[in-house]
Amino acid sequence: MYIKRHLETTIEKLSGCCKVLLVTGPRQVGKTTLLRRLAEGNRTYVTMDDINVRSLAMTEPGLFLQRYKPPLLIDEIQMAPKLLPYIKMYVDEHGNNGDFWLTGSHAFDLMENVTESLAGRIAIVHLLGFSHAEVAGLGAGAFVPEEKFLLQRDVRALTQVNDELQFYRFLCAAASYTGSMINYAALAKEAEITAPTAKQWLKVLAAAGLVYLLEPFMHPNLKYGVKAPKVYFTDTGLAAYLLRWSNAEILEAGAMSSSFLETWAVMEIYKSFSNCGQIPPLGYYRDFNSREVELVLNVDGSIHTSFGDPQKLQPGERNEEV
Template sequence: MYIKRHLETTIEKLSGCCKVLLVTGPRQVGKTTLLRRLAEGNRTYVTMDDINVRSLAMTEPGLFLQRYKPPLLIDEIQMAPKLLPYIKMYVDEHGNGDFWLTGSHAFDLMENVTESLAGRIGIVHLLGFSHAEVAGLGAGAFVPEEKFLLQRAQEAEILPMRDLFGQIWRGSMPALNNASEQDWNNYYSSYVQTFLQRDVRALTQVNDELQFYRFLCAAASYTGSMINYAALAKEAEITAPTAKQWLKVLAAAGLVYLLEPFMHPNLKYGVKAPKVYFTDTGLAAYLLRWSNAEILEAGAMSSSFLETWAV
C-alpha cells in the first residue's frame, strides 16, 4: 500500500518552476517510488544501476538523450556525472520539469550538480516515513508554537508508550512498515552490508570494512548526544581526525544528521560540538543490538532514541 508523502506538494511546485528536479536521501527511503507515483507513467524511467544504460550515459551522453527522450526520470544519477553537462545544454533550450533525478551520495553528487546545474535545479531531501505520514496526518511544517501544538494535540492520536517504542524500534524505512522481527533483522543486515560494500567505497578510502563497521556501531551509541570525537575514535580504534572525517561520510550518505549549536559569535566558552542523530532509529537499534521494542523501551538509551525519533 502506498503511503502519501508530505513532500509531494513541494516536488510538484519545484518541478513547475525549476528546469531540473533532484531528490536526494539515504538508500531505500522511497525516492524512486515517490517520483514514479507522481509521474503516473508520463515520463520515461531509466536507472543507472543498469550497466548498459550507465555505459551509454558515460560514453555517449548525447546519444543517451536521443535514445531516451525527455521528460525523463533518471535514477541514481551520481553514477553518471558526465551526463549532467548535457542535461544543462538541453534544459537551457527547453522548458521546466523535463528532468527528474534521484541520487544517494550527497557529497559527490552535490559537487557535480553545483558545477553543472547551478541556478537550474530544485533540490529536495527525502528521509524515511515520519510519524505524521504513517498516521495519515496532514502535511505542513512543524511549528514549535503553542497554537500549533494545541491544534496538533487535538488532531493526533495519543500513542501508548509500547506502540511508540514499537515504531521507534521498527524505524522509518518504507519496506519495514509492517515487518516482523525476522524481516527487521534480515533487512538491516542486508542494508548495512550493502552500505559497507558499495557506498563507503564510493565516498571515502576505507580499506578495512570491519573497522568502519565498528565505527558505525560506536557512532550509533552517540545518537541523541553531543559528539566527542576523541572518545568516539577510542571506541572505534581509529584517530580523532579519521572519526571526524568518517562521521562526515555518514552525514553525506544521509545516515546521520549533525545538529550544530546555536551561539553568539563572540561567545568564548560555549560548547561548539554538534549533537548527532541517526536519521533512522531502526538502523541505530540494529547496530546497538536492541533486539526488540520492549528491551529498547526499558534500556538505558530509551530517552536518547525518543529524542532522535522526535528530531
Template sequence: MTEPGLFLQRYKPPLLIDEIQMAPKLLPYIKMYVDGHGNNGDFWLTGSHAFDLMENVTESLAGRIAIVHLLGFSHAEVAGLGAGAFVPEEKFLLQRAQEAEILPMRDLFGQIWRGSMPALNNASEQDWNNYYSSYVQTFLQRDVRALTQVNDELQFYRFLCAAASYTGSMINYAALAKEAEITAPTAKQWLKVLAAAGLVYLLEPFMHPNLKYGVKAPKVYFTDTGLAAYLLRWSNAEILEAGAMSSSFLETWAVMEIYKSFSNCGQIPPLGYYRDFNSREVELVLNVDGSIHPLAIRKSSSPVKETKKFDILRPVIEGERALKLGAGGVICFANDLLPIDARNWYIPAGLL
C-alpha cells in the same frame, strides 16, 4: 550508456531518470537541453549513491538544479497528517491535536525501533534484521569504498557502531576515537562522511552574542533510529524502551521528526540546541522569523519544572540583536495537548 544523445532523442522530457549516477555521460546532454529550452522540471534525477551522484551532478549542472535530500518517512507521512513545518505555536498545535492520535509509549517505541525506511513501513513483511544487514553491507561496500580515506571496512563498521552509541548526545571525538580504535582526527573526518551520506545529522549549538557561556560542540543524531537500533543490537522495541538509551532514542526521533517537517517543506531546518557550562540544556531551539522556540524532550507523562530551564535563553531578548522568546513546550507522553503556562505546552510526542 554509449549513446546518450540517442537516449534523449528517443525519450522526450519531462523525464524521471532513476540512479542517474549509473549514466554520467547523460549529464552534459541534459545540460545542453536545459540551456536550450529553459523549462523547469523537464528532468527529475534521482539516485542512491550519494557521493558520486552529488559530485557529478553539481559539477555538470551547477546553477541549473535544485537539490532535495530525501530522508526516510516522517511520522506525519506514515500517519497521514497534514504537512507543515513544526513550530510550537497555538494554532499549529491545536490543529495537529485534532488530526493526530495520541500514541502510547509502547506504540511510539515500536515506530522508533522499526525506523523510517519506506521498505519497513509498507504492507510487505520485510524482515528488520535482514533489511538493515543488507543496508549496512551495501553502504560499506559501495559508498565507503568510494572514499580514499577509508581503507578498512571492518574498522569503519566498528566506528559506525560506536557512533550509534552517541546518538542524542554531544559528540566527544576523543572518546569516540578510543571506542573505535582510531585517532580523533580520523573520527572527526569519518563522522563528516556519515553526515555527507545522510546517515547522521549534526545539530549545531544555538549561538547569540548575549549567550557567552554555551558549549560549542555539536550533538549527533542518526537520521534513522531503526539503523541505530540495529547497530547497537537492540533486538526489539520492548527491550529498547526499557534500556539505558531509551531517552536518547526518543530525543533522536523527536529531533529528526522536526527536522523532516522543515526539510519536507523545502526549508532549511532552523534548529540548534543550547547547553551552558553548568550542564543546563535546552534540547532544541527553533529560530524562526526572529523568534526562538525552546523545546525540551522527556520520556515522561508529566515532566515538571522542565520549562524553568528555558530561562537560560532570556539574555537573547535584550540588546541590538534581540530576538523574541516565542512559544515552546515539552515533548513527552502526556495524554493530551495541555498548556503549562501562557507560553509553553505539554506536547504529546505523537503530534510531531
C-alpha cells in the same frame, strides 16, 4: 498500502518552476517509487543500474538524450556524472520546466558535480524515511511549537574504507552517541581509529543521510556555549540494530531510551521542514556548566526552545533554564 509522502507537494511545485529536479537521500527510502508514482506513466524512466543504459550515458551522452527524450526520470544519476553537462546544454536550449527528474544518493561527488553543472537550473530536495505524521496520515507542514502540539554501499565508496570490520565498529560506536554531543576523541578511541578519521567518517555518514549533525545555536551575546554538534541517526531502527537492541520493549527499559526518544523527536521535526523544501532551522544550546536547551528553533526571528511553550531565548541575559 500506499502512504502519501509529504514531499510530494513540494516536488510538484518545484518541478513547475525549475528545469531539473533532483531527489537525494539514503538508499531504500523510496525516492524512485515516489517519483514514478508522481509521473503516472507520463515520463520516460531509465535507471543507471542498467549497465547498457549507463554505458551509453557515459560514452555517448548526446546520443543518450536523443534516444531518451524528456520528460525523463533518470534513476541513480551519480553513476553517470558525464551526463550532467549535456543535461545543462539541453535545458538551456529548450528551457522547459520539469524536463528532468533525477534521483541520487546524497554523496559528495554527486553534489559537487550537480553544483558545477546545473547551478541555477536545478531544485534539490532530500527524502528521508517515513515520518510519524506520514504514517499516521497527518497533514504536512513545518513544525513550530504551539500549545496544541508540544515538543516531547555509497558510504564505503566515499570513505575508501579498506577494513570493513573497522568501519562497522565505527558505526556501532557512532550509534551509541545518537542524541548526544559528539566527542571525536572518545569516538575514535572506541572505534580504534584516529580522531581526524572519526570526524571525516561522521561527515560522510551525514552526507549519505544516515546521520544528522545538529549544530549549536550561536549568537554574539550568548557566551560560554559549547561548539561541538550533537549527532542523531536519521533511522532509529538502524541505530537500534547496530547497538543490538532486540526489540522496542527492551530498548524502552534500557539506558538509552531517552536518547532514542530525543533522536526520534528531533528527526520528526527535521523531516517536517525538509518535506516542505526548507532548510531545518534547528540548533541546540549547551554551556560549560552542562546546562542545556535540547532543541532551539529559529523561525522568522522567533526563538522556540524544547521546553514546550514557545519562548524567547534572550541573548546576553542569564537564564537559569538555559
